[in-house]
Amino acid sequence: MKKFLEDLDRSQIKFFRKKEIPKALLIGETILGVSFQELGLEFIYELDSYIDGLDSYLRKDIHTLYTFISSRLMLIIKGHTHRSFDKMSKMKRDNYLRRWMESRISIFRTGFVTVKSLSSWAYYSLEQGENEIEYPGVTINREHITPTLLFGSQPLDPKDYLEE
Amino acid sequence: MNVLLITPETYHPSSKVEADVCIIGSGAGGSIAAAKIVKKGYSVVILEKGPYVNQSDFTQRQKEIVPRLYEGSGAQATDDLSMAILQGSVYGGSTTVNWMTSLATPDYVLDQWVNQFKLNEYDLGSMQRHSKEVSERLKVHRVDELSHNPQNLMLLKGSEKLGFHAYTSYNNSVNCIGCGHCGLGCTYNAKQDMRLTYLQDALSQGIEIFTSTKASKIKYKSSSKQVIHAVMTLENDRFITFEVHTEKTIVSASAIATPLLLQKSKLTAGGTVGKHLQLHPVSGVFGIFEDKMYPTSGIPQSVVVDEYLNMDGNGYGFWLETPDLEPFLAGAYYPGMGIERREELKQLNNMGVIITLVRDGANGKSTVSNGEVKWRRGFNLQNGSFSLGLVPSIRYKISKPDLRHLLKGLEVSVKIALASGAKRVLTVHNQKTDIRNTVDAKIVHSLPSGPNQLGMFSAHPTGTSRMGMDTKSSVVDQTCEMHNYPGVFVMDGSIVPTAPGVNPMITILSMVSRAIEIGEW
Ligand SMILES: Cc1cc2nc3c(=O)[nH]c(=O)nc-3n(C[C@H](O)[C@H](O)[C@H](O)COP(=O)(O)OP(=O)(O)OC[C@H]3O[C@@H](n4cnc5c(N)ncnc54)[C@H](O)[C@@H]3O)c2cc1C
Ligand code: SF4
Numbered sequence: 001m002k003k004f005l006e007d008l009d010r011s012q013i014k015f016f017r018k019k020e021i022p023k024a025l026l027i028g029e030t031i032l033g034v035s036f037q038e039l040g041l042e043f044i045y046e047l048d049s050y051i052d053g054l055d056s057y058l059r060k061d062i063h064t065l066y067t068f069i070s071s072r073l074m075l076i077i078k079g080h081t082h083r084s085f086d087k088m089s090k091m092k093r094d095n096y097l098r099r100w101m102e103s104r105i106s107i108f109r110t111g112f113v114t115v116k117s118l119s120s121w122a123y124y125s126l127e128q129g130e131n132e133i134e135y136p137g138v139t140i141n142r143e144h145i146t147p148t149l150l151f152g153s154q155p156l157d158p159k160d161y162l163e164e
Numbered sequence: 165m166n167v168l169l170i171t172p173e174t175y176h177p178s179s180k181v182e183a184d185v186c187i188i189g190s191g192a193g194g195s196i197a198a199a200k201i202v203k204k205g206y207s208v209v210i211l212e213k214g215p216y217v218n219q220s221d222f223t224q225r226q227k228e229i230v231p232r233l234y235e236g237s238g239a240q241a242t243d244d245l246s247m248a249i250l251q252g253s254v255y256g257g258s259t260t261v262n263w264m265t266s267l268a269t270p271d272y273v274l275d276q277w278v279n280q281f282k283l284n285e286y287d288l289g290s291m292q293r294h295s296k297e298v299s300e301r302l303k304v305h306r307v308d309e310l311s312h313n314p315q316n317l318m319l320l321k322g323s324e325k326l327g328f329h330a331y332t333s334y335n336n337s338v339n340c341i342g343c344g345h346c347g348l349g350c351t352y353n354a355k356q357d358m359r360l361t362y363l364q365d366a367l368s369q370g371i372e373i374f375t376s377t378k379a380s381k382i383k384y385k386s387s388s389k390q391v392i393h394a395v396m397t398l399e400n401d402r403f404i405t406f407e408v409h410t411e412k413t414i415v416s417a418s419a420i421a422t423p424l425l426l427q428k429s430k431l432t433a434g435g436t437v438g439k440h441l442q443l444h445p446v447s448g449v450f451g452i453f454e455d456k457m458y459p460t461s462g463i464p465q466s467v468v469v470d471e472y473l474n475m476d477g478n479g480y481g482f483w484l485e486t487p488d489l490e491p492f493l494a495g496a497y498y499p500g501m502g503i504e505r506r507e508e509l510k511q512l513n514n515m516g517v518i519i520t521l522v523r524d525g526a527n528g529k530s531t532v533s534n535g536e537v538k539w540r541r542g543f544n545l546q547n548g549s550f551s552l553g554l555v556p557s558i559r560y561k562i563s564k565p566d567l568r569h570l571l572k573g574l575e576v577s578v579k580i581a582l583a584s585g586a587k588r589v590l591t592v593h594n595q596k597t598d599i600r601n602t603v604d605a606k607i608v609h610s611l612p613s614g615p616n617q618l619g620m621f622s623a624h625p626t627g628t629s630r631m632g633m634d635t636k637s638s639v640v641d642q643t644c645e646m647h648n649y650p651g652v653f654v655m656d657g658s659i660v661p662t663a664p665g666v667n668p669m670i671t672i673l674s675m676v677s678r679a680i681e682i683g684e685w
Contacts, residue, residue, distance in 0.1 A: 033501070
């Protein structure tokens with residue numbers, strides 16, 4: 001992780017504190033099922049820029065959440081581990097966040113939903129995420145031969161009717 | 165004639181603006197109010213918090229559009245974050261980013277308003293007249309049946325197979341090419357939103373519209389004098405402030421922002437401002453098909469299933485539609501986590517999504533308050549945050565009967581998807597479902613479905629400054645004038661007395677149109 005973050009351009013980061021960046025990457029990795037190397041620095045830039053645009057009271061809450069979710073106390077209580085968040089095995093981290101997701105105490109689920117939505121936002125806003133789900137995406141500047149997608153066993157592929 | 169659209173680029177500083185009428189917000193309510201009132205000879209100014217946009221701004225890229233054109237960058241939600249509340253904050257308001265379904269208020273809803281709220285001016289005959297007028301202006305028409313995308317056809321065919329009543333819906337578009345990005349604004353100027361209809365009408369009659377300009381407070385001096393504090397945001401987070409001196413104020417900032425502004429301005433006598441929030445809570449199912457469904461392409465919501473709109477005999481229930489599924493919505497709501505979820509999401513083009521929208525308020529009493537919008541400070545138990553300063557707070561608890569309706573909607577959606585050929589159907593519960601036959605569809609009722617156990621969102625807030633004759637349980641009278649503050653009007657989704665049970669744009673436009681007709685303008 002340390003090596004990976006060597007290429008991070010700090011000048012592009014407006015919201016995250018230095019310590020939070022590995023946590024945000026590992027949370028993203030666990031929820032999205034995409035290794036942090038694959039997520040890439042673009043993921044952090046996108047996440048950072050989105051959160052930075054939120055209202056100031058929300059930004060404050062999100063700092064608290066990233067700190068709280070990876071705090072020793074929480075890891076002991078909910079993760080049953082003395083290891084730090086960065087040093088846990090992938091499986092343990094997965095189990096730990098699942099416990100947040102499935103907790104009977106609603107505030108944990110609230111925390112989980114927040115990091116899930118933020119991580120999903122960042123990844124599926126990137127070209128990489130869009131390509132992965134084969135998002136037909138932008139139709140601008142392509143000529144539309146037919147406006148409709150027809151139902152059937154072989155419906156039209158948008159790529160067929162959107163001419164480059 | 166003074167025709168002016170004032171953006172931060174064209175603004176010439178002046179500390180005072182004068183007008184007969186100041187309208188706060190350029191969404192559905194504010195736009196039609198402006199177009200109608202300027203026609204009667206008043207000078208009108210609109211203050212719109214969001215930016216001015218035209219076709220060239222609609223780049224179809226969620227990461228450029230959502231943070232810029234949605235309220236709170238799209239992150240607005242109830243305090244416990246169990247329900248995202250999507251609203252446009254842009255020139256044209258939510259209509260600029262909405263999904264175009266254009267349905268008139270159902271007759272039984274209007275009957276309820278007449279009987280329970282004594283809103284005799286809003287009977288079926290009057291509202292039909294106004295719905296017809298606004299629908300004509302918005303070029304509302306039935307969607308061409310050949311234009312359904314696979315997802316909508318799946319909903320239609322599946323419903324027909326199971327004998328559920330379903331129909332091809334109505335929308336406000338001209339030459340729509342079905343690009344599937346209504347939620348990001350229409351690049352093709354096909355959607356007949358407020359920018360292209362009532363705001364055009366108002367501008368052509370000579371009004372001033374200040375965009376990127378937020379009304380921060382209304383100073384109520386008398387029934388014929390109010391001063392509005394306005395803040396225009398310039399580049400690099402700089403801003404300028406000025407005052408609008410006006411004889412009448414129309415607050416059209418939406419059912420979330422209107423009560424917040426009224427509360428900040430201490431216009432709260434009567435005690436109901438911000439209460440009675442209705443949301444039309446939404447949840448959904450993902451059906452996974454052998455064939456391509458392309459849920460992110462095509463016209464959204466072109467089919468409606470209304471079989472279950474009246475479940476308990478009192479006009480409450482749910483209806484089904486299909487969303488405009490931008491990747492951020494799919495990512496946020498697709499259930500589960502980890503590698504399995506990633507692999508499944510790779511099949512997004514083979515998924516068809518059905519959403520259940522609930523007409524909330526089924527508790528039996530229309531006066532019940534499940535939701536409230538207000539300013540709060542201190543510790544917020546709902547999300548564990550602490551704030552010394554005042555922050556906006558949206559509280560909403562889905563009632564038991566409404567949740568029952570929502571879950572029934574999911575069960576029916578599962579059955580419809582399976583009847584249309586889905587191999588598997590997933591609800592958006594945390595506890596992952598993988599339903600492969602109709603018998604198992606009932607499982608949705610036994611899964612934990614509390615806050616953040618079942619994914620939900622809303623795009624239809626209404627009711628927070630509702631209309632009524634009783635000054636204790638409502639905020640405005642039939643002309644939309646505040647009971648306790650003559651000269652100040654509310655004209656937006658806030659006034660809708662009970663959830664309309666259809667997508668609310670036409671209801672809001674028709675109510676405002678009617679209010680101006682019967683008011684002293
Ligand atoms: C994604 C989405 C899809 C939807 N799909 C449909 C649909 O298919 N059919 C349908 O009928 N309805 C739909 N709706 C709902 C419909 O668009 C709204 O119900 C309707 O536009 C609400 O009108 P309004 O006047 O209450 O507020 P809005 O249209 O939301 O307008 C309020 C405006 O006030 C501005 N404002 C807020 N505070 C201030 C302030 N302090 N100062 C100045 N300006 C302020 C906001 O920026 C905003 O532009 C959808 C909404 C969304 C978000
Ligand atoms: S689907 Fe139609 S109305 Fe919606 S954005 Fe595309 S062209 Fe415009």
